[in-house]
Amino acid sequence: MAQGVGRPRTAPLLLTRSWRQPPRRARRDWGAAYALLAPAAALLGIWFVYPIVDTVVLAFQQVNLFHFSERTYVGLTNFHQLWVDPAFHHSLFITMIFVLLVVPAQTVVALVLASALQSVGRGKTIFRTAFFLPYMTSTVAVTTVFMKLFVEGGPLAASISRIFGLPDTTWYAEPSFALPFLVIVYVYMYIGLYVVVFLGGIENVPVELHEAAKVDGAGSFQRFRFVTVPGVRPYVLFVIVAGFIQAVQIFDQAYVIASNGAILGSPAGATATLVIFLYQQAFRLNNLGYGSAAAVVLLVIVFAGTVLTRRLLPERS
Amino acid sequence: MALTEKGFMGDATGSDYLRARSAERVNGLPSGASESRDQTSGSAQETEVLTVQKGKEIRMSLTSNRGRKMLVARGTPGRRARQVLAAVGTTALASALIAATGPLPGAGAATTVTITLGYAGGTNIDPYYDHVIQSAENALPGIKVQQVVYATYDDQLDEMPTEVAAGTIPDIIVWDNSAPVGQYAQQSAILGLKKLVSSAGVNLSGDPAALIKAWTINGNLYGIPLYLQDSAYVYNLGMLQAAGITTLPKSMQQVGADALTVYKKTGKAGLTILDNLFHLTQYVLAFGGGWGFGKTINSTANIAGMQFLVNLFNEHAAVLPDQVGASWDGVAVGDNEAAMADGGPWYIGYMSSSAPKVNYSLEPIPTSTGKQFVVTYGGAYSITAHSKDPAADMELIKYLTDADAEHYVAIDTSFGFVPAASQYINLYRKLTPKYSGITNAVLANGLTLDYPPSTIQFGNALVSGFENIILRHSGTVRALLNSLQQAYGTS
Incomplete structure (x- = not known):
């Protein structure tokens, strides 16, 4: 009842100040705010909104790069073609496998590494920087170095083949090894970013909870399982969503692998991800409209995936 | 302070x-x-x-x-x-x-025309262009050249379609006709040069007829030759000797047998091929085939040429360069990872700078009948449809292909190209003994690249299908070429 008494006191006050007609000073402030926002909004419009809108328009057109201004509307033809194109289905399959391998791997490894880093007494900053370094390094450089490491008889390829009994081969040149190679390079590059995210989350978990669990006899793993993990749940959600959005757009590493004169998606389509497919269609095979239709499908996948992830994983810790 | x-x-x-x-x-x-x-x-x-x-x-x-x-x-x-x-x-x-x-009277006399010139750069190539462009600018005070340098030739070919769409393609480009020149001509993205050549008084009589023919499409000329290029076969003599092979193969069948011998005796690949349209084409030509501009994609000879390669891959006697960690076939041969490859004069510059100790030989390509051949083609300057002043472009090209420029191609062996002008080819051969096997007679009888009209799409589908056959053992050569004939063939 006390709550009921308290609430109406503020509501009429708000209502008397009409939202439709703010005071003159507030309107002046809004004007200034919009004026200040205008340059950023204009840039966002030019660089983000316009390309998306134009891509959607292109998806319904047939466009020849050699005669770019002569566009023909073809309705849903491009989307129908995607529906029956085995190469597109293959790229969806490759992308799905890649995401399913990358997202859980980078989430779990990043969380474990962050947790371990948190318990490091001295030199935490050095470790944090070391983990973050690959994320800041050029994709081409990192991928090229990994290609040297995973060549037949190379340091890592030979060691892994010896330990796991796998054939010693050049990973990025063999269809069955190329995708795992891509996963390794990708996780290595992005893990540092998510370690830093998780470190921020872990530092927000009250120390008292860890101490209480310790007093109750919980070991390191139990404290990690029952204190740390629930404490960083919103961060886990963020890492999964961001990781999904990033992974589904994998391109650079696959592009570098195929840069040795081979066609994109080499070897034998093993790295033909969705973005590789749309890039190849749009810019190599001169099917800009078709490539744009694939880009629209990608946009829908990213949107749907993000919504689905948020629904399945409640944010509340 | x-x-x-x-x-x-x-x-x-x-x-x-x-x-x-x-x-x-x-x-x-x-x-x-x-x-x-x-x-x-x-x-x-x-x-x-x-x-x-x-x-x-x-x-x-x-x-x-x-x-x-x-x-x-x-x-x-x-x-x-x-x-x-x-x-x-x-x-x-x-x-x-x-x-x-409009412009003031007499203003034209003082106007400087800026011409953009696009080419794939590199440590050996940039000094060449700096030299010839400087000479041309000195001779043509009204023309200023702005260089557009692509990191690699592949980058250039990849970027050009989008540059055409964006209207940012250079006025003049340097490329060779292993590129989809026909497709650009068909799409009117490059200009026919016949009239410009006669109005500017460009003399092409010094260039080999095969080269002019290679740049002529439907009766119009689409490039002014800068350098001559030809395919060839490269033998790593040290690797062959290590396998007990002392004489070079005389036929493609012998190439296959020697490749197997190298693999069995040394464990290394006998042959390597960069899987793209140009290199695959050499093998179909070696078996008497060719694409016939789309008419003969699934011919028996083409099937035989492709099957020859597939068999060698199945026997582990052939590898793709990236399977041995090489970025292209020259690196595989230079690193002693493969004994033979189809190549060309570009090997000479690479081997002398990157693998100087490797003993190799550059010869015409053997065929299934015991004869030899090369594909004669070449690099040229083309004027794009985007050009603002094609007449000025042609004036510039005239100087960029003059005697001085051609002489420089001949004497700068690190440039890696053979001069287009016949009078300097002998000089180049004298200065570059490795090229002595490619005689004038061989060049004169050189074959041309007869790609189907949708060259890019055809090449992509061919390589993709070839990779599936050799790496996934999925499909057959006959089925692949039949499907390509249906998709990209012409009647």
């Missing part, structure tokens, strides 16, 4: 300089502008100077007062703003008048 602009600025001091910089910020003239304006007021004459040094604009005011030049800040912000507005207004009015009335 007081900053004094001695010599140029007389006794201007650092504080004056800073005031001038302050005035510069107030003026706010557009970046990259360059102007000089005189204003006379009483006994003092003011000159506002805008210069660009090390990529940064530096604008200063010179006040000449009884012979003394001083660097000073000028005017109040309000006055400056009015001056700027007046200047902008006057400039805009003048521009509008000029635009409306």
